[in-house]
Amino acid sequence: MNTVVIREGKALIHIPDPSHAIQGDRFEPAWLPVFYNPIMVFNRDLSILVLDSYTRLHAPHKPIKAIDALSGTGVRAVRLALEVNGLEYIHANDIDPRAVRLIESNSMLNNVGDRVKIHQMDANRLLNTIRTEYHEPILYVDIDPFGSPAPFAREALYTTGHHGLAAFTATDLGVLEGSKSRPARRKYWVEIRKTPESKEVGLRVLLGFLARTAASLDKSIRPLLSYYADHYYRVYLLLERGSKKADAMLESMIGYATYCREVKRTFLGQISCPRGERGVVIGPLWKGPLADSGFLERLRGSLPRFEYLETFDRITKLMDMLVSETNVCTDCIHYRIDYVASAVSTSMPPRERLIEDLVALGYRASRTHFSPLGIRTNAPYSIVSYLIRKYSK
Numbered sequence: 001m002n003t004v005v006i007r008e009g010k011a012l013i014h015i016p017d018p019s020h021a022i023q024g025d026r027f028e029p030a031w032l033p034v035f036y037n038p039i040m041v042f043n044r045d046l047s048i049l050v051l052d053s054y055t056r057l058h059a060p061h062k063p064i065k066a067i068d069a070l071s072g073t074g075v076r077a078v079r080l081a082l083e084v085n086g087l088e089y090i091h092a093n094d095i096d097p098r099a100v101r102l103i104e105s106n107s108m109l110n111n112v113g114d115r116v117k118i119h120q121m122d123a124n125r126l127l128n129t130i131r132t133e134y135h136e137p138i139l140y141v142d143i144d145p146f147g148s149p150a151p152f153a154r155e156a157l158y159t160t161g162h163h164g165l166a167a168f169t170a171t172d173l174g175v176l177e178g179s180k181s182r183p184a185r186r187k188y189w190v191e192i193r194k195t196p197e198s199k200e201v202g203l204r205v206l207l208g209f210l211a212r213t214a215a216s217l218d219k220s221i222r223p224l225l226s227y228y229a230d231h232y233y234r235v236y237l238l239l240e241r242g243s244k245k246a247d248a249m250l251e252s253m254i255g256y257a258t259y260c261r262e263v264k265r266t267f268l269g270q271i272s273c274p275r276g277e278r279g280v281v282i283g284p285l286w287k288g289p290l291a292d293s294g295f296l297e298r299l300r301g302s303l304p305r306f307e308y309l310e311t312f313d314r315i316t317k318l319m320d321m322l323v324s325e326t327n328v329c330t331d332c333i334h335y336r337i338d339y340v341a342s343a344v345s346t347s348m349p350p351r352e353r354l355i356e357d358l359v360a361l362g363y364r365a366s367r368t369h370f371s372p373l374g375i376r377t378n379a380p381y382s383i384v385s386y387l388i389r390k391y392s393k
């Protein structure tokens with residue numbers, strides 16, 4: 001395999017020659033002999049930031065042991081070993097022998113060979129083996145698959161230790177957002193359809209599935225950070241053992257949403273639709289906070305240490321947005337104001353003015369990272385639709 005060396009974060013990384021993945025104007029990372037997607041630098045940069053804050057907060061006195069179960073070139077494992085203080089070692093794994101050869105050369109190139117333990121096996125088998133045979137408490141597990149993380153969720157959640165962090169990427173957005181109801185039923189055990197706020201509904205479906213899988217293992221989850229970007233979702237979950245906490249989580253955080261076609265709006269909960277129609281019930285899904293506000297503030301506070309990251313500006317913007325969204329409400333779905341406007345037969349309202357007017361009325365309101373056409377507010381539908389109608393007059 002021809003390779004080139006690139007720099008990502010503090011690491012130098014051998015990746016397959018990108019010309020293998022170009023056809024005409026199109027670059028498709030999946031065509032590379034070993035997968036490497038430059039767009040995912042943002043995802044990997046953020047994992048450095050998150051793990052740094054997590055190790056300072058939850059494991060300040062004991063260096064943590066981690067698993068990167070689907071490593072590809074090993075870029076994430078090598079970077080975590082290089083850039084996160086407090087990481088004792090990380091298991092890097094891929095089922096593909098060509099990937100494993102790249103992980104080996106990348107850990108040598110960056111002098112982290114003693115802290116990156118390399119395996120070539122099925123990810124579930126690796127997780128199971130480490131849990132049942134190594135007897136080492138694992139406090140960070142990263143699942144970054146092609147498509148859905150569902151096949152790896154149970155072993156990953158099982159293997160992540162008490163107060164450990166499990167991170168999942170999902171790129172099967174069509175399924176999670178409700179465009180493909182059969183795979184959604186199969187993979188995530190939900191009834192779902194596409195709605196205007198599908199980007200957020202999909203993230204809540206993913207979290208709901210992971211929470212229910214954790215509960216089946218007598219564990220509970222708390223999302224420290226979860227977000228949508230580019231073509232994927234990413235979630236970081238703090239895990240706790242204990243059946244009582246798992247029961248409490250299921251009771252308070254898992255529920256349903258209702259999509260009301262006539263007003264083009266999805267409401268959290270099983271509600272009566274504003275115009276009296278019978279709503280479409282979606283779920284089960286996560287109805288709790290998408291992030292932990294204290295942890296978000298910590299991440300934001302740590303940013304000055306990470307100015308070297310290539311995606312620093314984008315991370316800063318996302319952090320600011322998530323902090324303001326979390327301050328607005330943690331158990332509401334954002335409004336797609338273009339859809340609300342169309343349901344009241346008017347045109348797209350001025351977004352900033354709508355936010356200002358809601359705040360003037362005593363509600364909380366902000367933009368949302370889910371959509372440039374969305375706002376998050378704790379104001380009820382009647383107020384939002386009233387204001388939107390008023391602008392057209």
Ligand SMILES: C[S@@+](CC[C@H](N)C(=O)[O-])C[C@H]1O[C@@H](n2cnc3c(N)ncnc32)[C@H](O)[C@@H]1O
Nearest residue numbers: 035070071072076094095096122123144145146
């Ligand atoms: C999306 S890529 C990983 C990208 C990598 N984490 C990164 O940040 O560049 C998914 C990887 O999973 C590997 N893979 C697929 N199925 C697997 C399995 N069952 N067990 C282990 N690895 C697997 C593929 O060979 C591929 O390298």
